Amino acid sequence: MKVVIIGGGAAGMACASRVKALKPEWDVKVFEATSFVSHAPCGIPYAIEFGFGSEKLIYYKPEVFIEKRGIDLHMNSKVVELEYGKVRVEENGRERSYDWDKLLIATGASPKLPKIEGIDLDNILTVDLPPDVEKISKVSKKAEDIVIVGAGYIGIEMAEAFSTIGKKVTVVEMEDKPLPQYDKEITDIIKREMEKYVNLRLNERIVSFEGRDAVRRVITDKGEYPADLVIVAVGVKPNVELAKMLDVELGITGAIKTDERMRTNVENVYSAGDCAETKHIVTGKPVWSPLAPPSNKMGYVAGANMAGIDIKFPGVLGTQLTKFHNLQIAKTGLTEKEAIEEGYDIVKAFIEANTKVHYYPTSKKIYIKTIAEKNKKKLLGAQVVGYDDVAMRVNIFATAIQAGFTTKDLFFTDLGYAPPFTPIWDPVIVSARVLRF
């Protein structure tokens, strides 16, 4: 059996590893366009902040996959054409064809580049693949003023990195709040924290980038900012060009439509990772959530199903986690805005609490917004910001929402307590109580 996997990112390598673990005798080929495997942009801001090179971002080297797992991994190999049963690859300067019986499309996602005057100037960069670490460092070392376009996750993580290493940072966001997918109670706190470290420009649109060869100024509809380096972080788009060649159906999100076994509409063709659509566990509707953990799991599920193990990927809650300097930020499930758009009749709670018992010296402030369905009191979503232990709280909520918990179920969850870690009534439990049963 010949398996071809297009893309050696998280999903592709998870799938390849799973297939080889279950069917060691199968021929599993992975074509990866770059010289990195299992790559993800998530480490890039921290490589800049702490000053290490892209090689450190890689957990497993290609040799591990080739030698230990028996995967026929082709690096720097770009798939240029796809037809049923065959794939055409550009590698080592020439093109070659390979046959396949089963195919995984794991082509990932790429940064969007808006069509703005001057976007092709030098030193306007995106955050995508490991080598971007070196590209960005090289420019940022000499840069004084840096403009970041977009206050999404990558935008604020890069803003943290550059302000930590002493750069003057301007963040330009066209929405009226940073991380606009969050509700306002939460973004108000994020905004205050960002304003301590960077020049945060909200409700502002980029008009053009100016400079001779390299960018020097960013012009917006409200002002102009000096810039030796511009990071464009206005979101990503799924890479679906190859899928289209095979008439693989796209979903309403624009990503590749998949079922719970990660199968596409074309027989023996699977898709997983940042190019694939999945299901939202709360709404049951299609969602596109290009994040590393679901990518890995989708790859695992695709690989298992290819190898004959019937296993379903249940979908995602859209759980997200980040930080900006001391402020930790997370969400899972639906925001108030999303819940209302989905037609839910909701109750909501917003609490301020301490992360630990009041007398413990390292206790910090934490803020939680929760949403539940009004009648049955089923939990729909939670947003958490605070100065410590935010990951813990969002993960309790994620587990509870995944389980279909009501507010009462959450209230009675027997969480651990000890003064160095939590108050007696954990803020999660208090949230459940405030939402009422």
Added chain:
Amino acid sequence: MKVVIIGGGAAGMACASRVKALKPEWDVKVFEATSFVSHAPCGIPYAIEFGFGSEKLIYYKPEVFIEKRGIDLHMNSKVVELEYGKVRVEENGRERSYDWDKLLIATGASPKLPKIEGIDLDNILTVDLPPDVEKISKVSKKAEDIVIVGAGYIGIEMAEAFSTIGKKVTVVEMEDKPLPQYDKEITDIIKREMEKYVNLRLNERIVSFEGRDAVRRVITDKGEYPADLVIVAVGVKPNVELAKMLDVELGITGAIKTDERMRTNVENVYSAGDCAETKHIVTGKPVWSPLAPPSNKMGYVAGANMAGIDIKFPGVLGTQLTKFHNLQIAKTGLTEKEAIEEGYDIVKAFIEANTKVHYYPTSKKIYIKTIAEKNKKKLLGAQVVGYDDVAMRVNIFATAIQAGFTTKDLFFTDLGYAPPFTPIWDPVIVSARVLRF
């Protein structure tokens, strides 16, 4: 309606507050034998470690309950006799009777004091009520050598406190491991950590305490240790003397038998907190788990039911959390030993992992032991030790076990990921994978 609550600890005050919130017109009396309310021993080790007084352990002063919540709170009032409809109280140097229509027995638990020669010597103390902070500090300030009897939670927390403030600490435990309720893979790690800071004597029994007025030496079956202060921390026993006066039935654990509404066998008599038995969520069997969060919730449930709201307490997982210096320690659900004793056919996993992505500078080691039922792969328990983020992991497990998750459910739980907080495959998810689906 006259409600009498015996005991102003966590359960008693939670019950009183709930009844008054639902039935403001009812007469709610609380009789508390000490001059503290909502007290718990959990803060005492940290008061010693950080050097603050017992007043700081109290979150709500009695006035809050009296003035804001309208509770008729009697401090320093000891219930000396209990009969149906009547309670006899010793307060302000005289005895008085009060009538009741509904009663809560929330008499808590007290430290066990083994019958050992010399146990009545001065400077042999227990960790129980807030004033113990001052008693212990007074002696420990002048003490050089301290012996702690028992390596349970309070024993190891006091050992951390005294070793932090520069005392020479010996911990004597009769079992062959510290925190003997944990499995050996976990206690081996705890043992190594403890041996860095204290003289840990396992498999050793106290024979006698020696001294003139105050203790000076502790004699065991294997040696003798100098001691200017001895802390006896060999466990607690439920305070059930008053319950017996009313023929309230005790359960097989020796604590007061209750149903899911916290009712005892005697009509209109409820019990909650450290004196009450409850149900283990995994086994469905009676369990006695004298810990602050379930005590609070039992009090809440008792109060709601007294006031006519039908709400059930689902029981506990026995989730526990502590630390010894840098090592954080937690468990939830069943250990391997407990699961086997309960007759489960089990699978188990023990993993060593990183708390965060490998390149993040603050990543630490964490160790997780998990137990699942062999056929259906239902999660039964988890034990976690490590140098960071243990509370997060045990709380994910607690929520998952409370929800009745299988290993597959846990594997697919959409937990948050970001390099400063977690690896892409969280150790919890890896545990699920290692247990297999």
